[in-house]
Amino acid sequence: VPDGYYKVRPGDTLTQIAKRYGQNVNTLVAWNNLPNASQIEVGQVLRVRRHVAPRSTATQQRQTTAVTPINRLNLQWPTDNASSSIIQRYNGTTSKGIDIAGTQGQQIRSAAAGTVIY
Template sequence: MGLLLGGCQSNTVAEAPVMSGSAHNGFYRVQRGDTLYRIGLRFNQNVNTLVRWNNLANANEIEVGQLIRVRKPASASDRPTGVKPPSGRVARESEVVTTGTAAPDIRLQWPVRGTVISRFNGQTQKGIDIAGSRGTPVKAAAAGTVQYAGDELRGYGRLVLIKHSNSTITAYAYNDSLKVRNGQSVQMGQTIATMGDSGTTGVKLHFEVRVNSRAVNPLRYLSD
């Protein structure tokens, strides 16, 4: 499986699992280092859906500069007159229009209880780090579906990503062990991992909230 995220250097704070670039009118232009898995994560879509929307013969063969549909195609009645859906793998740049971003209506529970040792700043820190003890259960902050559970992403250790809606994903990094699998549905408060220090130094949980692929301050959404 291709990497979902770019790696982080071991001496830097792990940034959120997201790529550069943005979607326009439902399309994203492939950049160097992208994979379909990473694109799907950024725009909250699974790989099979992207393959179907873009008529891809092979999910592992995408090209730099290629336009990939990442939003649900509009129906014929919704499309402006004279605009046709793209055929094949590449959409025309003339079909691209900017889309907006909305804030989520979601409340989250703390994945673990502990001291926040690193806070969100939107630049070098795209989430928060919470100190704790090895083996402490890590809980799902809200109900959702596991988008990724694994350790292939350098700099994040054993990572879990949970999709809560079409706009919102939470990330849980540096775990000692994972208790869920890709595609599994989870409930708020369900144990998804245990705390550890995989991919970092010192036991802690790196927790992020992504809204429409943008990092937001988790403390805005966590219940007291």
């Protein structure tokens, strides 16, 4: 990952990343054109520093083709049950995701590439 950028790891939140680099969450949202501060994904590359040391053109071209920030995520609703609704929203502290109502034994799928773990 180029200097001045950070690759999102499992469990990261934008708040944690901002704090680690001494930045404001809103600054990181603006620098990375994020539509929502709570929607970052593992593997996404984020700009975290204002001044990034200049590099040669060859280095910049190589890094540009090697590291492309991911700022969009297509999600699917994790169940076919039309009556499923959000009963707890993400708040970044006590709720690290959303809770969706359902019925026991109902089939659940991941909202994006990955595995449902709980």
